[in-house]
Structure formats: structure tokens, C-alpha cells
Amino acid sequence: MKHPSERLSWQDVRNDIRGKILNSTYKPGDKLPRDEDIAQQLQCARTTVHRAMRFLADEGLIERRRKGGTMVKTNPIKRAILEIPITRIEIETLGWSYQHRLLEREILTASPSLLTPFPAQDNERLLHLKAVHLADNQPYILEDRWISLTTTPAIESVDFNKISANEWLVRHRPYSHCDMQIYATIPNIDEAKFMSVEKTVALLALERTTWIEQSPITHLKALHAPGYRLLSNN
Amino acid sequence: MKHPSERLSWQDVRNDIRGKILNSTYKPGDKLPRDEDIAQQLQCARTTVHRAMRFLADEGLIERRRKGGTMVKTNPIKRAILEIPITRIEIETLGWSYQHRLLEREILTASPSLLTPFPAQDNERLLHLKAVHLADNQPYILEDRWISLTTTPAIESVDFNKISANEWLVRHRPYSHCDMQIYATIPNIDEAKFMSVEKTVALLALERTTWIEQSPITHLKALHAPGYRLLSNN
DNA sequence: AAGTGGTCTAGACCACCTC
DNA sequence: AGGTGGTCTAGACCACTTG
Numbered sequence: 001m002k003h004p005s006e007r008l009s010w011q012d013v014r015n016d017i018r019g020k021i022l023n024s025t026y027k028p029g030d031k032l033p034r035d036e037d038i039a040q041q042l043q044c045a046r047t048t049v050h051r052a053m054r055f056l057a058d059e060g061l062i063e064r065r066r067k068g069g070t071m072v073k074t075n076p077i078k079r080a081i082l083e084i085p086i087t088r089i090e091i092e093t094l095g096w097s098y099q100h101r102l103l104e105r106e107i108l109t110a111s112p113s114l115l116t117p118f119p120a121q122d123n124e125r126l127l128h129l130k131a132v133h134l135a136d137n138q139p140y141i142l143e144d145r146w147i148s149l150t151t152t153p154a155i156e157s158v159d160f161n162k163i164s165a166n167e168w169l170v171r172h173r174p175y176s177h178c179d180m181q182i183y184a185t186i187p188n189i190d191e192a193k194f195m196s197v198e199k200t201v202a203l204l205a206l207e208r209t210t211w212i213e214q215s216p217i218t219h220l221k222a223l224h225a226p227g228y229r230l231l232s233n234n
Numbered sequence: 235m236k237h238p239s240e241r242l243s244w245q246d247v248r249n250d251i252r253g254k255i256l257n258s259t260y261k262p263g264d265k266l267p268r269d270e271d272i273a274q275q276l277q278c279a280r281t282t283v284h285r286a287m288r289f290l291a292d293e294g295l296i297e298r299r300r301k302g303g304t305m306v307k308t309n310p311i312k313r314a315i316l317e318i319p320i321t322r323i324e325i326e327t328l329g330w331s332y333q334h335r336l337l338e339r340e341i342l343t344a345s346p347s348l349l350t351p352f353p354a355q356d357n358e359r360l361l362h363l364k365a366v367h368l369a370d371n372q373p374y375i376l377e378d379r380w381i382s383l384t385t386t387p388a389i390e391s392v393d394f395n396k397i398s399a400n401e402w403l404v405r406h407r408p409y410s411h412c413d414m415q416i417y418a419t420i421p422n423i424d425e426a427k428f429m430s431v432e433k434t435v436a437l438l439a440l441e442r443t444t445w446i447e448q449s450p451i452t453h454l455k456a457l458h459a460p461g462y463r464l465l466s467n468n
Numbered sequence: 469a470a471g472t473g474g475t476c477t478a479g480a481c482c483a484c485c486t487c
Numbered sequence: 488a489g490g491t492g493g494t495c496t497a498g499a500c501c502a503c504t505t506g
Contacts, residue, residue, distance in 0.1 A: 184418035
């Protein structure tokens with residue numbers, strides 16, 4: 001400690017309680033004292049205890065219910081938080097040179113017979129892109145993307161040789177939420193060609209749809225180079 | 235609105251500000267008014283605005299600095315939150331029957347010549363397990379796990395035919411943080427045998443080390459059945 | 469019906485950072 | 488050096504949920 005101030009910070013309270021859970025003073029399923037009792041015992045305001053408790057609840061360590069009180073969770077949820085950066089930034093951060101190459105660009109109109117992973121409305125105009133991100137001239141990510149020209153009309157005139165759709169969207173089209181799926185797959189013939197790999201390697205695939213409220217903005221399927229690892233630290 | 239209460243909740247304030255960011259009233263890079271001005275404009279306490287702002291900052295939409303003020307982020311971070319349940323619960327939730335089979339159990343002493351992904355101390359006693367989780371009698375997850383008997387001695391006497399290490403640890407050994415890696419791989423001969431798959435399929439692998447403060451508790455490598463998808467909703 | 473957590477307010481002071 | 492966000496307090500009232 002630097003200057004042990006006389007007032008307790010909410011982090012102090014959080015650490016105190018979390019410590020008692022981690023060292024099994026309070027075991028899974030146990031009920032913790034009321035906020036007010038803890039406040040009185042530690043000599044701080046109830047609001048401060050509340051702030052600490054909310055943090056622990058967000059973390060998934062405890063569960064709180066009005067009138068029911070606070071319990072230590074029996075099934076602490078393991079939350080893994082993945083931070084997904086702009087691909088260019090990721091590659092440059094790793095010290096490699098970045099390049100982006102547009103492979104295909106087409107505009108289609110959604111219809112029942114058009115097969116797309118994008119949840120489009122009938123007759124909606126869609127921009128379909130294929131592109132590859134290169135790290136030190138090696139294929140790094142192959143992306144197959146659908147974009148709604150209803151939700152984001154401005155993207156029709158973007159020159160994707162200058163900026164990737166990934167980056168343009170991140171910078172100009174905030175979203176409210178997204179769905180994601182991660183899985184392992186073997187490339188098909190085209191994908192193997194574009195990625196310059198054999199057809200027998202395992203690749204990590206990431207599919208993501210982003211939404212603005214109820215309207216879909218874009219669907220992305222990103223195929224990563226062999227050996228790619230998604231990392232998470234919590 | 236149900237009963238438009240006269241007081242503004244912090245969620246109201248959050249929605250107001252978030253709305254103005256999503257509809258581009260405030261664009262990436264823009265500076266937002268001071269908390270106090272917003273409070274005065276909306277007729278609420280500064281604390282309430284602060285609560286809303288902290289939420290948006292946690293969400294990654296804005297960035298706040300003392301004296302610097304509040305800015306709309308230019309590179310909104312995409313945070314994907316994965317919730318990793320106990321395997322048995324996951325399988326049962328999907329409506330399948332769950333079974334767990336212990337394949338191998340050994341106790342080893344760490345030494346420089348012992349190759350393990352676990353960050354062990356020299357001479358530390360380690361429990362090494364291999365097990366398979368079955369869903370409707372089909373292999374679902376193959377796990378290879380190392381556990382420190384220093385950090386968690388009680389696990390030496392657990393009967394893993396009755397409860398999986400996964401579940402025992404979650405229920406009895408809270409952790410402070412964990413590292414995770416996700417990647418795609420092709421199974422080796424043993425793995426293919428235990429999983430009852432060809433050696434040419436792509437499998438999703440998940441490696442995780444959990445810690446209690448500075449001390450490692452366990453390292454897990456989990457190999458998932460073909461077609462497995464990790465899902466995330468934000 | 470009553471107990472517990474959730475939130476709002478107003479005011480004060482602190483800590484950090486830019487100007 | 489001063490402005491802005493961050494936090495603490497005390498008190499009040501609300502909302503949910505359980506006994």
C-alpha cells in the first residue's frame with residue numbers, strides 16, 4: 001500500500017469479499033451478509049458495498065436477488081472475453097507488413113432462390129465481397145462478406161482497394177449487437193487456392209453477423225491461416 | 235413507455251446517448267458534453283449520467299479521461315463474450331444423455347525432462363488425466379488435463395468415475411483468472427481413435443489454464459467433436 | 469407484508485490529465 | 488493550475504421477491 005487512506009474504496013471492499021470467496025470462507029451456495037451489515041462492519045457506506053457487489057455479480061462470482069440476498073454462485077460462469085481488432089491493426093501489431101486484396105465484388109438482389117448466409121429481406125440489394133488479408137505477403141485471413149445496401153447505402157461507392165470493408169465498417173457503421181460462431185473446417189477447392197494451402201489442413205473459421213437494432217448490417221465468414229490462434233485473457 | 239416516471243433512470247440516459255452515437259449525431263472521434271452539462275440538460279443528477287457513461291465505456295463505445303472529457307471511440311473494440319458452461323450441463327441442455335469416461339489417470343513429478351503444457355514448479359506433483367465426455371454415447375469432448383496437487387491437494391482422492399474433473403473443479407476450486415487459446419487442428423492417431431473419427435477431419439481445440447493469483451491450478455486441452463461450434467451473442 | 473437489493477439525489481472531495 | 492471525470496457519503500424511496 002502506498003498511502004493507506006482512511007476511507008475504504010469500493011475496490012477494497014470488492015477485494016475483501018472476493019478474497020473470502022476464493023479462500024473458501026464463503027463457499028459456493030453460501031449466503032453473504034446483507035449489504036448494510038457488511039457496510040457497518042467495514043465502516044463504509046452501503047452504496048460502496050453495492051458498487052463492489054455489482055462488480056462481483058458482473059464477474060459471475062455471486063448472484064443477487066432482492067429480498068433473497070446475495071449468494072456465492074454454485075456454477076460460476078466462465079466468461080471468456082475475446083477482443084477482435086481490425087485485421088490490419090492486428091497484423092501490424094505483430095510486426096508484419098499488411099496488404100489487402102479484393103478478389104470479387106458483386107451486387108445482387110435477394111430472392112428466395114439466392115442462397116446467402118445473410119438474413120436479407122426479399123428484393124433487398126446486397127453487396128457481396130471476397131477479399132484476402134495478407135501478412136508479409138502470406139494469406140492471413142480470407143473473408144467472404146455480405147452487406148446490406150439498405151442499412152448501409154454509403155458503402156456502395158467505397159473503393160475496397162484503398163480500405164478494407166472490415167475497416168470501413170468499423171469506422172463508419174457502429175452496430176448495436178452481433179452474433180458469432182467459431183468452428184474448425186477444411187477448405188474447399190477455391191478457399192485452398194486463395195489461401196495457398198493444401199485441402200487437408202484444419203482452418204479456424206469465424207462467422208459473424210452484426211446488427212443495428214433489428215436490421216442486419218453485414219455477415220462475415222473469415223477463414224484464418226493454418227496455425228492461427230484466438231487468444232483470450234481474463 | 236408504461237408509466238413515464240418523472241425521474242430519469244440511468245438506463246434512459248444511456249439509451250439517449252447511445253442513440254445519438256448510433257444515429258451519428260455524435261460521430262467517431264467527437265467529444266461529448268461534460269457530464270454535468272448533460273445532467274443539467276436532461277434534468278438529472280451528475281451521478282446518474284456517470285452511471286450511464288460508465289456502462290457505455292465498459293461496452294467499448296466511448297472513452298473517458300479526466301480533464302480530457304468523453305470521446306466517441308474511433309476503433310470500437312469488438313468484444314465477444316463466450317460463456318463456457320460445465321460440459322455435462324451443456325450436453326443435457328441440448329437434450330442429450332451425458333456420460334463421462336475416464337481413460338487415463340497418472341501422478342507424475344515435474345522435472346525439466348517431463349514435457350507438459352502445464353507451468354509447473356520443479357518437483358511439483360501433478361495429476362494427469364485423460365477423459366472423454368459422451369453425448370448420446372457419441373464422443374463430444376476429449377480432454378487432456380494437468381492439475382497441480384500443490385494448489386489443489388484434495389483432488390487426489392476424487393473418484394473421476396463419479397464426477398468429471400471439469401465439474402469438480404468448477405464447484406470446489408474458484409479461480410482468479412484464466413488464459414485461453416482457440417484453434418483448429420487435425421487429430422493424431424490416439425485422438426482420432428478416442429473420438430471415433432477419421433484422421434482427416436478438422437476439430438476445434440480449446441486450451442485453457444486457470445490460476446489462483448500467481449499459482450496455476452490446471453491446464454486443459456479440450457478437443458471437440460466434428461461440427462462443434464462455439465457461440466456468442468452480444 | 470416485509471425484507472433486501474437497486475437507484476436517485478445533492479454535496480463534497482479526490483485524482484488525474486491536459487492546457 | 489485548473490478542469491474533468493471518479494468516488495464516497497447519507498438519506499430517501501422504489502421494486503422485486505420471498506416467507
